[in-house]
Amino acid sequence: MAGRELSSTRSPRVKAARRLAKRAFRRRDGRFLAEGPQAVREALALDGVLCELFATAEAENRHQDLVARAEKSGIPVFRVGADVMAELAQTVTPQGLLAVCRFVDVSLESALASSPRLVTVLAHVRDPGNAGTVLRTADAAGSDSVIFTDASVDSYNGKCVRASAGSIFHLPVVMGPRFGEVIPALKAAGLTVVAADGAGESSLDTALEAGTLGGPTAWVFGNEAWGLPEEILAAVDEVVRVPIYGGAESLNLATAAAVCLYTSARAQRAG
């Protein structure tokens, strides 16, 4: 059973956790919220990341293994009612488990230190759901790290964490560097920097045939609505567009990223 029961939404501990829905408080505390059993399992797999666990009686019963592991690791577990969970969780139908986690991001230097082969850069991604989905896709495609520049959404935004489906805990994530400092670091790490943009002069198929994608590559993805700004398009090694074979005007950001990252992953394994 949970060590302690918190029955009021006015409990200081509940309030402190609730505040982490806001970026300013996340930054101040260096903590964020991760909801649901999958996220809790991934957070538990990392040393010293999970700080506190809130669980409803029902969730505690359903996920006894997770609660037991948390308690064994000395992590405070608080049992809360449905009302407190509703106050804490940012979803319409909370899953009954909510973790307060320490920030897991790493420095740009450390992310690029060990000869990365595939790096994903979110340069102007503003929608947290899209950003989280790209993070999950980058993880699936075997990306060595994911970089959120300062013009992108916060990687610890609740929607981003949820859409990442645990991937925020899987691979090194870099938070908030300026794009201007990212580009030289990528190049110095031996990566060819390729931006995905509907206005790209060469198509993904052409880049693939030319052998561009077989080597270490950093993919740069831009804004959902307007793509990437001129200064980024000018600074990268190549701008590539996903070919549109049918009548659609464009692809959405997360699906375009999936096509690009998997094309690279396959080319690297075939090469």
Next chain:
Amino acid sequence: MAGRELSSTRSPRVKAARRLAKRAFRRRDGRFLAEGPQAVREALALDGVLCELFATAEAENRHQDLVARAEKSGIPVFRVGADVMAELAQTVTPQGLLAVCRFVDVSLESALASSPRLVTVLAHVRDPGNAGTVLRTADAAGSDSVIFTDASVDSYNGKCVRASAGSIFHLPVVMGPRFGEVIPALKAAGLTVVAADGAGESSLDTALEAGTLGGPTAWVFGNEAWGLPEEILAAVDEVVRVPIYGGAESLNLATAAAVCLYTSARAQRAG
């Protein structure tokens, strides 16, 4: 200027359009709602699809070309206030243009009549946003048609239409056949039927190398949470999984579909 002004949310015409947010009324009337300038432009490009257009004064001013084209085609245009538009539109920030359109779906026979090379089947897709994103991706990848089986969401659901970003007007969409009747029709049309499922015995890379994807192919996509039921996995020619190179447990449905459809599109063009 719009031919007539509708100032009340209680106007019978507004009520009739508002009702189309519900599937039962869409079916009865054979009509659906499409919101925003992009959808209106695509609907106008088809003969006899756009039945009525609602526009706020601001949208009418911003999209004079579209309103003029509608009026020239004899389509009734109604000017409405922000309150009426808010009542009609299903979005938080309505774009000020809303079209009532006739159903555009075609029969299974007609969709498969002219030697299709790439067909997309949504077999158990329940989330309308995902379904619309897959429709858009299928269009971009050059799919000849998209089939929504009776176990999938309604293709005319407002969220699905929006997520399709106009693609519902671009390619033949088949609505509501049973999967049992779809399979023999696909095979009779000369298509290899491939299901995408995390439990697939061969990976996408293996299927690609084996040459499976170079010929006419129908891709079957399942439910976001639990994939495809046993009877579908047993009935298709092959079950293929998108390889997971990193730590992610899975991909979301729309990104997995993007990887599969683009892999087929490229293989068919290379072959």
